[in-house]
Amino acid sequence: MERELALEIVRVTELAALSAAKWMGRGDKNQADGAATAAMRAMFDSVSIRGTVVIGEGEMDEAPMLYIGEQVGNGQGPEVDVAVDPLEGTELVAKGLNNALAVIAIAGKGNLLHAPDMYMEKIAVGPALAGQLSLTEPLEKTLKRAAEVLDKPLSNLTIMILDRERHRERIETLRRVGVRIKFLSDGDVAGAIAPALSESGIDMYVGSGGAPEGVLAAAALRCLGGELLGRLLPANDEEYDRCIAMGIKDPHKILTMNDMVGTDDVIFAATGITPGEILNGVRYMPNLRAETHSIVMRAKTRTIRFIQSSHYLPNKQLLQETYI
Numbered sequence: 001m002e003r004e005l006a007l008e009i010v011r012v013t014e015l016a017a018l019s020a021a022k023w024m025g026r027g028d029k030n031q032a033d034g035a036a037t038a039a040m041r042a043m044f045d046s047v048s049i050r051g052t053v054v055i056g057e058g059e060m061d062e063a064p065m066l067y068i069g070e071q072v073g074n075g076q077g078p079e080v081d082v083a084v085d086p087l088e089g090t091e092l093v094a095k096g097l098n099n100a101l102a103v104i105a106i107a108g109k110g111n112l113l114h115a116p117d118m119y120m121e122k123i124a125v126g127p128a129l130a131g132q133l134s135l136t137e138p139l140e141k142t143l144k145r146a147a148e149v150l151d152k153p154l155s156n157l158t159i160m161i162l163d164r165e166r167h168r169e170r171i172e173t174l175r176r177v178g179v180r181i182k183f184l185s186d187g188d189v190a191g192a193i194a195p196a197l198s199e200s201g202i203d204m205y206v207g208s209g210g211a212p213e214g215v216l217a218a219a220a221l222r223c224l225g226g227e228l229l230g231r232l233l234p235a236n237d238e239e240y241d242r243c244i245a246m247g248i249k250d251p252h253k254i255l256t257m258n259d260m261v262g263t264d265d266v267i268f269a270a271t272g273i274t275p276g277e278i279l280n281g282v283r284y285m286p287n288l289r290a291e292t293h294s295i296v297m298r299a300k301t302r303t304i305r306f307i308q309s310s311h312y313l314p315n316k317q318l319l320q321e322t323y324i
């Protein structure tokens, strides 16, 4: 993939974020998601790729746009797998809470895991702790090793986790060991990426969240030199069979970075919708402008670009056309 593609992709996440942000704090997550999806879909038409959505808004019969299998791009350029989450953190936007993002990862064809929509157990870290993770040993042991490698007391480790009842046991362990916990109410793509950005102050992300979100975060961590291990958690036979149907031979296998993102030819872009751990949110300004804050990176070079854009809204024709 050409490096110019990275900037094309960030234009797409910017428009989705601008669109979703209009619904910030309005208590309607579906409208916010619909707005982000319509904007992202429309903007994709100008991107020079022959893309196939492998992680998207759902199956064809349940999602009118950006459904799994949909072709996106202008039909020129490289053949790529596309993973999208036009609005990662629907509740966050509806309630005006932190950490909502518009997210895209693209990689050479056949290199992104076709993750089914179910839970995935995850553990993620930045470069300093890459290679130190395990999903089979007790969490306490992993935490102790992390403290040792980072050369700081356990009490100075900061762990991020979704605030969920299903995490009760893990949270008890974290409390017993004495680390700090930063709870997320939603939005574990931002949560899993945060440890790889030292300014976040987060050392590790643990817990279960969406499997598609796991692959998106793995794409970002591949660009950042971090690591995410995952394990799908099919809740019943139907979910287990869905894994098999999507080409995952052993649904209980521990998924490495390579299993989820099998190449360095990957681009990750995200734009903040509400402010958060890694990015500022959209700010609508009084002078017909809006500001966005995005991150875009390629694993090949590991360059991390933060892009602050000031958009002149009357010229954003697609935003008006797709606004719900």
Ligand SMILES: O=P(O)(O)OC[C@H]1O[C@](O)(COP(=O)(O)O)[C@@H](O)[C@@H]1O
Residues within 6 Å of the ligand: 087, 088, 089, 090, 091, 162, 164, 185, 186, 187, 188, 189, 208, 209, 210, 211, 213
């Ligand atoms: O809310 P649950 O069921 O614990 O699921 C966690 C998943 O939901 C999210 O918090 C938000 O997902 P949505 O954007 O689909 O609302 C994800 O970031 C996370 O992976």
